[in-house]
Amino acid sequence: MRVALFLTCVNDTLYPDTGRAVVKLLTRLGVEVDFPMAQTCCGQAHYNTGYRHQAEPLARHFSDVFGEYEAIVTPSGSCGAMVKELYPRLGERARAEGRGDSLAQALAPVVPKTYELTEFLVDVLGVTDVGAYYPHSVTYHPTCHGLRGLRLGDRPRRLLEAVQGLDLVELPGAEECCGFGGTFAVKNPDVSAAMGADKVRNAESTGAEALCAADNSCLMHLGGTMARLRTPLRPVHIAEILASTEEEPLA
């Protein structure tokens, strides 16, 4: 199987380790991974901030870049939700505004082929034990887009539970938003920071070494909060845990 890695602009620019982990993991599972170099950004920040019209060309660009692949895999719940939930809406709204069907038609093929990483592993590859080894205690934050956008359910947890050596500890208030919310973090800094601090304190109370999520945007916000609050916790993307093996542990 040959899949395209949609890494997202945030991961590409700030978190290349996550991308390398996805490549390593999928390759280990026998999947051929391609990284179309023309990919850029899904347009989520534009859309959510109220610049829907500016998100449209980015969505079109996405379908140009990824249209030919069997499957598109992304290690980001929020960008995955942008494609799967909101691209169809972009098409509908363009139609409602009398601008024809062309956007809807361009986007229709990529939507069902796009998978968030854990969804791809569990639903498409049919694995929960990916042969990973990570001898640490971890608490898992499900993230809003993973939980309520993509409805990932217990997929990430099942994957983590199968990791050898990993001690998964329950996060109090797991389903609450971490307070990132893209531009929300900048537009409402006080509330955003208070939400982030509460999330970090909850994670700290579990005694876990690492806080895991399937989205580096939330982890950036939480990691920045951890550093400021000087907690011993560290943020870690689920792809990096799943890519880690006994022979080649996570750096």
Add this chain to the structure above:
Amino acid sequence: MSGTFVGMPAFPKAAHEAVHDDTLRGNLRHATHTIRDKRARAVDELADFALLREAGKQIKDHTLRHLDRYLVQLEESVTAAGGTVHWAADADEANRIVADLVKATGQSEVVKVKSMATQEIGLNEALEAEGIAAYETDLAELIVQLGHDRPSHILVPAIHRNRGEIRDIFAREMGSWGRPAPDGLADSPAELAEAARLHLREKFLRAKVGISGANFMVAETGTLVVLESEGNGRMCLTLPETLISVVGIEKIVPTWRDLEVFLQTLPRSSTAERMNPYTTTWTGTTDGDGPTTFHLVLLDNGRTDTLADTVGRQALRCIRCSACLNVCPVYERAGGHAYGSVYPGPIGAILSPQLRGTASEIDASLPYASSLCGACYDVCPVAIDIPEVLVHLRERVVQGGEVTSGGAKVRLKPAKGHAAERAAMRAAGWAFARPAALRAGQRFASRTRRLHPRKLPGPGKAWSASRELPKVPAESFRDWWQRTNGGTTGKSPNSGTSGKGGAAK
């Protein structure tokens, strides 16, 4: 008596104080978490809640689509049952109608059933200006009124107060409004409730005019419905000689049968009860029983304008259960007052900028008072996609566009203060449309990574004030991919990978 919302600062500023008020945050956190857990249990008990939710949504959508027809039917039914219907286009007109009706009775005081519509139009203040005293009889509203405060929650307007604060308010204020609080009042719920009961009883028995809203109006019979927990509302609805109900035009349901759905979903969503303790219905007037005069004031106040918006109109499905407030992480930290309206929380963030327009600072900031976490949509018993409407209204704020205002189509200019953001979004859009430009930017960021400041200037300052910035890596993923062919050649941290070469396009 209660404070006003006019001239509120924008949401982020209003939220700033609340976030740093530990007592307030503690009160809110305790109250919202208790009720949200109870609600989840009460909803889980019903195997068909998802179906009820869908049914509620459909009934409301159908009614809104044919609102003109149902309003006319309602007016006919109410009139036939001995009531009088008045139409109010806006708050001023509604207040004037009510004040005139009260004056015509020769009375100078009224008792009130808790009602969002009368708060929305500022009825108490308007009556006060006409020399009429309006007494709130709902326990929480009473606390707000006696405390010269503003409500901060749809269902529990005094949610921001704890028992100690309430005891102090009762002891200090009750005497100047009627029967004073008993000496040595303690802060146990039973004693506080008893003090309120004694204080209110003399008002119920004296009042000749009652004012209410309604949760529902049944078009086929002209029946109005109020759901409440305390029974104080029922006192006001039955004891006075004259009853005046002020109700938003969207509160109609076509038939009695439709109530079946909402009488199940509303109590469970709001108070986490299987059934609310008091459901009062009244239809016009009846000889020898209840009020002898009944007036219904149908309130528009921005509702038909909202109805004209194909995305935003779903906000009119709201049955004011307040479930969205109780699960909202932003509401929990910012408190209800920060929303600058009687409608706080997620529903307030989409309702106020539609009913009032986005011209004021507070209304333009409300669509951004959310992290779009989606918890409000998940709990809403009529499935209002609040995040969708928030993003839709953000678009209105930053881009302007056509809206309906006062029944006429007008073209809005973008709100002030978004020019830099618009430019940034355009620039980002430009770079993202050109992978080479994105890549050049990444490389520049990597090369200069040691020079990056630890604090950001401009709008980014808010970020770095409370969180550390991520460090820019030495190499972007795409550069690594190209250099190592996806890890198959060259030095890489994960040299074991064997991904195929990058088909650069």
